[in-house]
Amino acid sequence: MESLAWTPWRPLRLHTDISAEILTEQLDGGQSFRWAAQPNGSWTGVFGQTLARLRTGKQGLEWSAPVADAAAEERLCEYLDAEGKQARLAEALPWRSDSVLRAAMAANPGLRILRQDPHETLIGFLCSSNKRILQIRVMVAALASKLGRPLGGGFYALPTWAVLAAADDEILRSCSLGYRAAYIRETAKILKQRPQWAADFAKLTTPELMATLQELPGVGPKVAACVTLFGFARLESFPVDTWVVQALSSAYGLKGWKPERLEEFGRLHFGPAAGLAQQFIFSAARQGVLPAAPALETKTRPKSRK
DNA sequence: GTCCAGGATTCAG
């Protein structure tokens, strides 16, 4: 393996500083599947064509990148919302009147949506159906290392649609994709014909973008919502997965609601940054720190405790 | 061996 020259660690000034725990939640909490924790506690990952390292030090967030990549810092600032666009959106969420959201935000203060590349987001969530986050990361890592462009140090960018469309069946199968291999393959066949797909899609309104994404094989309502949220920075998009269904059912008392109706509830209740609220609730639910529904709304005896 | 996983698609009613 070729050795790679890294820049020294340097501070990355964020509008809202984040702790080591929040950094972990952002990089490894199901938004991106491209970051790996190193033994020394730092993170190494790829976003777009950029390879970088991140860690939290005494001065706050610190970064390092291959010395050859002069644009890495600027890309990291965009990726991590260093400017703080989401701080204002988070403040405007209805946490004052919503104790569940307030608890979820308090559990992960400063948590933000990563500003990801559409291509990597679509590949990641095409792999996501019926899989755990850890396994999705393994699948995506295999696609990168077997078919992607080397970035040095044993790291790889994700393969292009053209490469994926032409990839040998054995290679795809060896990535543990299961039935999702067909999703990747068929979507690749379509998108390799239009290299400007991401720029074209970015011009669409969010409802149009959602509908257009769902024309792709393997993209349903939830995957489309994740791609619009994480890959196209549509903060109003509200993905409803199994965790959100469970969380809205138990914490908001919306029992038996179907995903489509829960998505509408999320967008109406949380507003322009519903996707950011969703990420707080998703993370809190996975961490098991989401409060239960108020006793008034539960029909069973309110006093039964374990 | 059984069950389930940041769901989507296909099929039955």
Add this chain to the structure above:
DNA sequence: CTGAATCATGGA
């Protein structure tokens, strides 16, 4: 149209 079965794979 809605709801259930099916999909391939790995880990608990």
